[in-house]
Amino acid sequence: MTIPEYDSVFRKKLFADQVALVTGGGTGIGRAIAHELAALGATVVVAARREEPLLETVAEITEAGGSADHVIVNIREADDVEAMVSAVVERHGRLDLLVNNAGGQFPSPAEHISPNGWRTVVDLNLNGTFLVTRAAFNAWMGEHGGSIVSVVADMWNGFPYMSHTGAARAAVANMTMSLAVEWGSRGVRVNAVAPGTIYSSGMSTYDEEFQRTAAQQSSRIPAGRVGTESEASAAVVFLLSRAAAFITGETLRVDGGGSLLKAPMVPVEAHRNMPTYEGFHLAREIPEEWLPQA
Ligand SMILES: CCCCC/C=C/C(=O)SCCNC(=O)CCNC(=O)[C@H](O)C(C)(C)COP(=O)(O)OP(=O)(O)OC[C@H]1O[C@@H](n2cnc3c(N)ncnc32)[C@H](O)[C@@H]1OP(=O)(O)O
Numbered sequence: 001m002t003i004p005e006y007d008s009v010f011r012k013k014l015f016a017d018q019v020a021l022v023t024g025g026g027t028g029i030g031r032a033i034a035h036e037l038a039a040l041g042a043t044v045v046v047a048a049r050r051e052e053p054l055l056e057t058v059a060e061i062t063e064a065g066g067s068a069d070h071v072i073v074n075i076r077e078a079d080d081v082e083a084m085v086s087a088v089v090e091r092h093g094r095l096d097l098l099v100n101n102a103g104g105q106f107p108s109p110a111e112h113i114s115p116n117g118w119r120t121v122v123d124l125n126l127n128g129t130f131l132v133t134r135a136a137f138n139a140w141m142g143e144h145g146g147s148i149v150s151v152v153a154d155m156w157n158g159f160p161y162m163s164h165t166g167a168a169r170a171a172v173a174n175m176t177m178s179l180a181v182e183w184g185s186r187g188v189r190v191n192a193v194a195p196g197t198i199y200s201s202g203m204s205t206y207d208e209e210f211q212r213t214a215a216q217q218s219s220r221i222p223a224g225r226v227g228t229e230s231e232a233s234a235a236v237v238f239l240l241s242r243a244a245a246f247i248t249g250e251t252l253r254v255d256g257g258g259s260l261l262k263a264p265m266v267p268v269e270a271h272r273n274m275p276t277y278e279g280f281h282l283a284r285e286i287p288e289e290w291l292p293q294a
C-alpha cells in the first residue's frame with residue numbers, strides 16, 4: 001500500500017533542515033506528530049521502548065517521502081535518555097524540536113494505587129519528561145535554541161481515578177512555565193498541549209470498561225465528540241513552529257471545551273458523609289430537600 005503524505009494545514013517546508021525528536025513516536029498521537037513534522041520537512045527521530053512500532057512508523061514516513069529513524073529508549077532511565085539524545089545529535093548534527101509525547105497511566109481509585117504503581121506513573125510522566133527535556137537542552141538547545149512541547153492531559157480540575165498522572169501532568173505544566181523563564185534568553189521556547197479524550201490507538205491499551213467510559217465522554221464535551229490524533233498533532237506542530245514565536249510557558253487545551261464543563265469523569269455518588277460545619281448560630285440550616293437524596 002502506498003502511504004499518502006500527511007495532509008497538514010501548515011506549509012510544506014516549515015521545518016526544512018530541522019531535526020525533531022518525538023518520544024512515543026511509534027504509536028498514536030506521537031506517530032501522527034512524527035508524520036506531520038516529516039511532511040513539513042523535518043528529519044524526525046522517533047523513540048520508545050518497543051522497536052516494532054518505531055520501525056513501522058519510520059517505514060511509513062520514508063515511504064511517504066519523509067526522513068526518519070528511530071532510537072530505543074526507556075525515558076524513565078537517565079542513562080538511556082542521555083544515550084538517545086547523544087545519538088540524535090551525532091547522527092543528525094542538531095536537535096531543534098523536542099516533543100515529549102511518551103506517557104501513560106492506568107485508571108485506579110487512589111487508595112488502590114500501590115506505592116510502586118504511583119512511582120512508576122510519576123517516573124514516566126514527570127521524571128521522564130524532565131530527563132529528556134534536560135538532556136535536549138544540555139546537548140543542543142542551550143547553545144543553539146530550540147522549541148519543546150510536552151503532551152500532558154486534562155488535569156485542570158483534578159483527574160479522579162487517574163490521580164498519579166494528574167499530579168505528574170500538572171507538575172509538567174508547572175515545569176513548562178519555569179523552564180520557559182529560565183531558558184528564554186537561550187532561545188528555547190517551552191510549551192505543552194493538554195489533550196482531552198482523543199480517540200488514539202493508545203485507547204486500546206485500556207480494558208473495555210475504561211474504553212466505554214472514555215466513549216461516554218462525548219456527551220460532556222461542548223464539541224460533541226472526542227478528538228482525533230491529528231487534532232492533537234496540529235496543536236503540537238503550531239507550538240513548535242515560528243507561528244508561535246511569541247508563545248512560551250503555555251499549556252494549550254485540545255479538548256473540544258471538555259475541561260470547561262467541570263464535569264467529573266465519573267458521577268459523584270449521592271451521600272451524606274461530609275457533614276456541614278456550622279459556627280454561626282444565626283445561619284440558615286440547609287433544608288432536607290437541598291440535601292442529597294439516596
Ligand atoms: C476519559 C478518558 C481520559 C483518558 C486520558 C488518557 C488517555 C491516555 O493516556 S491514552 C493511552 C496512553 N497509554 C497508556 O496509558 C499506556 C498503558 N499504561 C501502561 O503501560 C502502564 O499503566 C504503566 C504506565 C504503569 C507502565 O507500565 P510498566 O512499566 O509496564 O509497569 P509495570 O507493569 O511494571 O507496573 C508498575 C507498577 O504499576 C502497577 N500497575 C500497572 N498497571 C496497573 C493497573 N492497571 N492497575 C493497578 N496497578 C497497576 C503494577 O502493579 C506495579 O506496581 P507493583 O505491583 O506494586 O509493583
Ligand SMILES: NC(=O)C1=CN([C@@H]2O[C@H](COP(=O)(O)OP(=O)(O)OC[C@H]3O[C@@H](n4cnc5c(N)ncnc54)[C@H](OP(=O)(O)O)[C@@H]3O)[C@@H](O)[C@H]2O)C=CC1
Binds near residue numbers: 024076
Ligand atoms: N489519547 C488520549 O485521549 C490522551 C492521551 N494523552 C497522552 O498523550 C500521549 C500519547 O498517547 P497516545 O498516543 O494516546 O497513547 P499511546 O499509548 O499510543 O502512546 C504512548 C507512547 O509512549 C511510549 N512510552 C510509554 N512508556 C515509555 C517509556 N518508559 N519510555 C519511552 N516511551 C514510552 C509508548 O511506546 P512503548 O510502549 O513502545 O515504549 C507509546 O508509543 C501520552 O502521554 C498520553 O498519556 C493525554 C491525554 C489524553
